[in-house]
Amino acid sequence: MSFKSFIPYQRRSVHAVIVTGVLVTTLGLVSIAHADPQAADNVEVASSIELDVPYVPTPEPVVEGMMEMGAVSEGNRVIDLGSGDGRIAIAAAKLGAQVLGVDIDPERIREADENAEREGVTDRVEFRQEDLFDTPIADADVLTLYLLPTINQQLRPKILTDMAPGSRVVSHAFDMGNWASDERRTIAGRTVYLWHVPARIEGEWQLMQGDTLVNLTLSQRYQEVRGVAQRDGQAMTVGNARLLGDRIAFTLADGEHYQRFYGRVDQDRIQGVEPVEALAGPGEPVEADWQAERES
Ligand SMILES: C[S@@+](CC[C@H](N)C(=O)[O-])C[C@H]1O[C@@H](n2cnc3c(N)ncnc32)[C@H](O)[C@@H]1O
Structure with a gap:
């Protein structure tokens, strides 16, 4: 069964708004398509990209808080799933981490590459156009997420199986269902969760x-x-x-x-x-x- 449902511009969230000919949403339960900005009256021509989560950037103070909660430090391997304009990945790279950001949207990858260039961290960060469900995460010391509750829960078994005990997961806004977080903070009005991947001790x-x-x-x-x-x-x-x-x-x-x-x-x-x-x-x-x- 596919994780995705591709419904161009059909609202499945009351929070959805449209700007500049591209559907932008708050993080409601919605799939979005790219729009053709030339199209009249915002009648878009959908590309073949299917987003599981709309693009909404994490505010900078929250990015900072996520770095602190995940204890991101020099030499850590960090993966940001759904990396958007790259701000979380770039913040981690600035702390000396080796970072992979993945996003399915090539426009976001272009932006992120430009931002990494401008911030002078291209030697420590790579942005890859990829479906986040295909990204190997076993090597990550820290995994960062700003996705949706359903996506977090779909990732949960892979996190628990593949990531090393003691590695960390930091999620902006959304929890992991019945896997309680080890720490939760409110930063600039947003909730940020931290989990330490538990060892198997049964x-x-x-x-x-x-x-x-x-x-x-x-x-x-x-x-x-x-x-x-x-x-x-x-x-x-x-x-x-x-x-x-x-x-x-x-x-x-x-x-x-x-x-x-x-x-x-x-x-x-x-x-x-x-x-x-x-x-x-x-x-x-x-x-x-x-x-x-x-x-x-
Ligand atoms: C809420 S934004 C978060 C952006 C960034 N991590 C941040 O916090 O600023 C979610 C991102 O996930 C990307 N995305 C959605 N579905 C995806 C998928 N299946 N695979 C990879 N990226 C995806 C979107 O393009 C968007 O950039």
């Missing part, structure tokens, strides 16, 4: 702390984690489990002691780390010399 783990073995069973829904544990056949409580990208923390309690474990997940292994402020919780932090291995 399964049976053997946790070794010195000579002590704890059998830990973890389940997860996105970054929400639950667990049960046993030590020497005795049940322990797993509390306040938190997952932020590839960092995990949980409290193990045996009725007498509350110990907080902080670790970094690397596929089938968790290595203890120093306490992570963002994942703080009840219990005495344990030394970082524990590890866990997934059995299944």
Whole structure:
């Protein structure tokens, strides 16, 4: 089934407005076509471009906020899906990131290329005319979006499967359905969401702390984690489990002691780390010399 429905100039949003012979919309649920500016009375000749999202630029202060929330920094690989005039991609390139912007509209690509040239960042940014659903995103440290809720949700499985744990997704205005964001800010009246792609931690783990073995069973829904544990056949409580990208923390309690474990997940292994402020919780932090291995 196609994601697109191509309905030249048929309004599917009450917010749609027409200017300069080209249909421009707010981000309502609408597909748009290119118009022939010569056509009388705005009766356009549709080109073959089908947009899943109309072009609406992100205000500059919001772009800045997106960079900050995504912690975009030198050497990061950033992908902006639906890059418009390139402002998000160019902002990332100015911070030293290597950036790919993709847009299906060749006019936007032309504008973005010109803007990158003017801003002197052509060595760090590439704009590619492409359908955003075809863009490989596995290599991105940061993915930026200003699309639509439905498009975000269509991208969600690919983000969760392909992007590395700990990589970030920043979306202007729209959330990801039932995948709750890790952070949400209001910037210049707009909402911006941040997600850290969660590591996959579901399964049976053997946790070794010195000579002590704890059998830990973890389940997860996105970054929400639950667990049960046993030590020497005795049940322990797993509390306040938190997952932020590839960092995990949980409290193990045996009725007498509350110990907080902080670790970094690397596929089938968790290595203890120093306490992570963002994942703080009840219990005495344990030394970082524990590890866990997934059995299944
Ligand atoms: C809301 S604008 C965002 C522009 C820019 N990222 C910004 O925030 O300023 C959405 C952009 O997505 C592009 N777009 C729509 N459908 C697309 C598709 N299937 N593949 C790639 N780009 C698409 C549009 O041409 C438009 O430039």
